Amino acid sequence: MNATWSRFNITSIVLGFAFLYLPIVLLIVFSFNESKLVTVWGGFSTKWYVSLFHNQGLMDAAWVTARVGVISATVATVLGTLAALTLTRYTRFRGRVLFSGMVFAPLVMPEVITGLSLLLLFVAVGLDRGFFTVTLAHITLTMCFVAVVVQSRLISFDRSLEEAAMDLGATPVKTFFQITLPVIMPAIVSGWMLAFTLSLDDLVIASFTSGPGATTLPMKIYSQVRLGVTPEINAACTILIAVVAIGVIIASLANKRREVQRQLDEQAAQRG
Amino acid sequence: MKSLGSIRRDFAPWNDPNAKPYIQFDNVTKKFGDFTAVNNLSLTIFEREFFALLGASGCGKSTLLRMLAGFEEPTAGRILLDGQDLRGIPPYHRPVNMMFQSYALFPHMTVENNIAFGLKQDGMPKPEIAARVAEMLKLVKLEQFAKRKPHQLSGGQRQRVALARSVAKRPKVLLLDEPLGALDKKLREETQFELMDLQQKLGLTFVVVTHDQEEAMTMADRIAILDKGEVMQVATPPEVYEAPASRFVAHFVGNVNMFEGKVAERTAQTTRIAGATGAQIVVENAGDAAAGADIVFAIRPEKIRISSRKPADAVNALEGEVYDIAYLGDMTVYHVRLDDGQMVRASTMNAARVTEDPLSWNDRAWVSFRSDAGVVLTR
Numbered sequence: 001m002n003a004t005w006s007r008f009n010i011t012s013i014v015l016g017f018a019f020l021y022l023p024i025v026l027l028i029v030f031s032f033n034e035s036k037l038v039t040v041w042g043g044f045s046t047k048w049y050v051s052l053f054h055n056q057g058l059m060d061a062a063w064v065t066a067r068v069g070v071i072s073a074t075v076a077t078v079l080g081t082l083a084a085l086t087l088t089r090y091t092r093f094r095g096r097v098l099f100s101g102m103v104f105a106p107l108v109m110p111e112v113i114t115g116l117s118l119l120l121l122f123v124a125v126g127l128d129r130g131f132f133t134v135t136l137a138h139i140t141l142t143m144c145f146v147a148v149v150v151q152s153r154l155i156s157f158d159r160s161l162e163e164a165a166m167d168l169g170a171t172p173v174k175t176f177f178q179i180t181l182p183v184i185m186p187a188i189v190s191g192w193m194l195a196f197t198l199s200l201d202d203l204v205i206a207s208f209t210s211g212p213g214a215t216t217l218p219m220k221i222y223s224q225v226r227l228g229v230t231p232e233i234n235a236a237c238t239i240l241i242a243v244v245a246i247g248v249i250i251a252s253l254a255n256k257r258r259e260v261q262r263q264l265d266e267q268a269a270q271r272g
Numbered sequence: 273m274k275s276l277g278s279i280r281r282d283f284a285p286w287n288d289p290n291a292k293p294y295i296q297f298d299n300v301t302k303k304f305g306d307f308t309a310v311n312n313l314s315l316t317i318f319e320r321e322f323f324a325l326l327g328a329s330g331c332g333k334s335t336l337l338r339m340l341a342g343f344e345e346p347t348a349g350r351i352l353l354d355g356q357d358l359r360g361i362p363p364y365h366r367p368v369n370m371m372f373q374s375y376a377l378f379p380h381m382t383v384e385n386n387i388a389f390g391l392k393q394d395g396m397p398k399p400e401i402a403a404r405v406a407e408m409l410k411l412v413k414l415e416q417f418a419k420r421k422p423h424q425l426s427g428g429q430r431q432r433v434a435l436a437r438s439v440a441k442r443p444k445v446l447l448l449d450e451p452l453g454a455l456d457k458k459l460r461e462e463t464q465f466e467l468m469d470l471q472q473k474l475g476l477t478f479v480v481v482t483h484d485q486e487e488a489m490t491m492a493d494r495i496a497i498l499d500k501g502e503v504m505q506v507a508t509p510p511e512v513y514e515a516p517a518s519r520f521v522a523h524f525v526g527n528v529n530m531f532e533g534k535v536a537e538r539t540a541q542t543t544r545i546a547g548a549t550g551a552q553i554v555v556e557n558a559g560d561a562a563a564g565a566d567i568v569f570a571i572r573p574e575k576i577r578i579s580s581r582k583p584a585d586a587v588n589a590l591e592g593e594v595y596d597i598a599y600l601g602d603m604t605v606y607h608v609r610l611d612d613g614q615m616v617r618a619s620t621m622n623a624a625r626v627t628e629d630p631l632s633w634n635d636r637a638w639v640s641f642r643s644d645a646g647v648v649l650t651r
Contacts, residue, residue, distance in 0.1 A: 160372045160373075160374050160376040161376050161379075163343055163370075164370070164376035164378075165378070166364045167363050167364070167366075167438075168364075168369065168389050168393060169364045169390050169393035169394055170364055170389070171364055183378075183379060183380060262423060265424040266424075268424065
């Protein structure tokens with residue numbers, strides 16, 4: 001890269017990043033505010049973090065969110081992987097187009113509609129809204145994302161690996177668990193993380209399908225903000241941002257390390 | 273004793289009427305939808321044979337191999353291995369192993385785990401697996417790479433791991449799908465001889481699929497030449513080269529000059545051929561071509577002598593003009609345009625460093641050959 005740092009370039013970068021990150025920076029800064037007033041700086045303090053951990057309502061919501069996230073992401077990963085396998089392996093069955101359309105529809109479906117229709121369904125079948133229904137809704141929402149991620153990996157998967165395993169005496173089931181699954185595991189893990197993140201920050205579908213006793217963190221934050229933003233909420237959001245940022249950084253570092261290691265290995269192999 | 277191609281072969285069960293066939297394709301047909309990949313094909317392969325399936329892409333050779341391995345079932349006909357009908361037996365229960373063109377090494381396993389994979393599936397005891405893996409690593413000279421992953425190996429090393437993995441279970445038959453296709457030329461030539469040694473050492477039956485005629489000629493005891501799902505000829509490499517069964521085979525393997533013509537006259541000893549463009553050719557071995565039949569006389573370039581004067585003793589001598597010369601080091605290839613318009617390719621071994629009577633472009637020249645130098649093809 002041989003970019004020149006002209007005044008125009010610098011200005012556009014600063015403006016661009018400011019547009020994207022200024023709100024988040026403000027939120028983080030004000031989470032360390034001494035003052036109770038959100039917009040007036042009263043000196044540095046971490047007291048809101050302390051009071052956050054004593055706010056039973058917020059802590060309960062965080063716990064619900066974590067459980068919903070883990071359970072729904074796990075179930076969605078299993079179902080999404082199965083859907084991806086079906087779509088890549090069985091290319092000719094009756095209703096394949098319909099099936100793939102239905103698997104991927106939630107990707108583009110407005111969340112309000114997904115939420116509303118799920119709510120109508122739960123009411124119609126008489127399910128009490130709560131932890132179970134919001135988990136179910138999140139599975140529906142995130143499964144298609146997992147399917148997309150896993151399918152893209154499966155398309156480039158070398159089928160001769162499976163044939164080689166069967167040729168060497170492994171039954172199809174053993175082949176799947178010893179060869180296919182380990183090879184596509186990175187994609188499955190990314191799919192799980194994507195599903196977990198989506199579940200973590202979903203507000204719309206959760207508001208439709210959740211019930212008393214199963215308030216998720218985004219719902220809790222939203223309802224508290226309507227009564228006025230407190231620095232406590234800022235602190236909660238800062239922690240959320242930190243968790244997500246650390247996750248992203250770890251993932252990309254691990255990726256980068258693997259890439260560098262692979263290149264070194266290949267160079268070593270070339271030398272013999 | 274005279275023999276084709278200056279090779280004497282002691283291992284030749286295909287000439288023994290009492291030899292028991294090991295692999296048998298009986299009228300096998302394989303269709304994919306409307307496309308017929310293999311068409312009513314019959315083929316016999318013997319134990320400990322190094323057998324090559326040679327053909328251009330899409331000729332059905334890989335399909336044959338995959339049917340042997342069990343990845344495809346024949347649409348019609350049957351395949352026997354050591355007397356046993358293979359129909360319905362899944363790949364994981366067949367006593368054959370395959371080395372894949374892409375090698376198909378398991379990327380998440382080390383070299384030794386790759387080799388041990390098949391043995392573990394059989395439930396072999398651990399100490400025995402370790403011993404067999406060590407033996408295999410030694411066989412392919414990869415002892416110090418046991419703990420590496422496939423992506424840490426060079427192309428040649430990967431090829432050897434794939435080979436070790438496929439022979440580790442001591443299969444009855446080893447199937448090799450373009451085993452040397454991904455290697456560069458020099459490495460490929462070395463590996464051809466390594467493969468032949470390995471086959472001798474292990475005493476296995478090898479069936480190799482290749483599109484490279486040189487590879488098939490070098491390694492195989494017999495070659496089956498396939499085209500459009502049918503066998504064109506099954507023979508030893510010298511037979512394929514020196515006595516091709518048809519124009520297709522003559523063209524497919526090596527270079528060849530073809531003279532279209534008719535059988536003009538047959539006597540007990542010789543047959544005279546009248547070329548379509550006027551050349552008169554006398555041959556000894558005209559096979560069963562009857563007088564008056566339309567035939568093709570095929571002759572390899574290295575069987576043709578080229579000289580600036582007409583050789584006094586030549587049975588067949590045709591005059592023309594040197595059109596092109598290619599100097600290849602070990603030999604020189606001349607393209608001569610005969611006076612009747614036919615192009616002839618003649619190659620001369622450069623057995624000496626200096627030549628008395630060199631030829632140049634546009635020189636008048638004579639091409640001559642013995643009466644047993646070529647073959648008469650009726651198909």
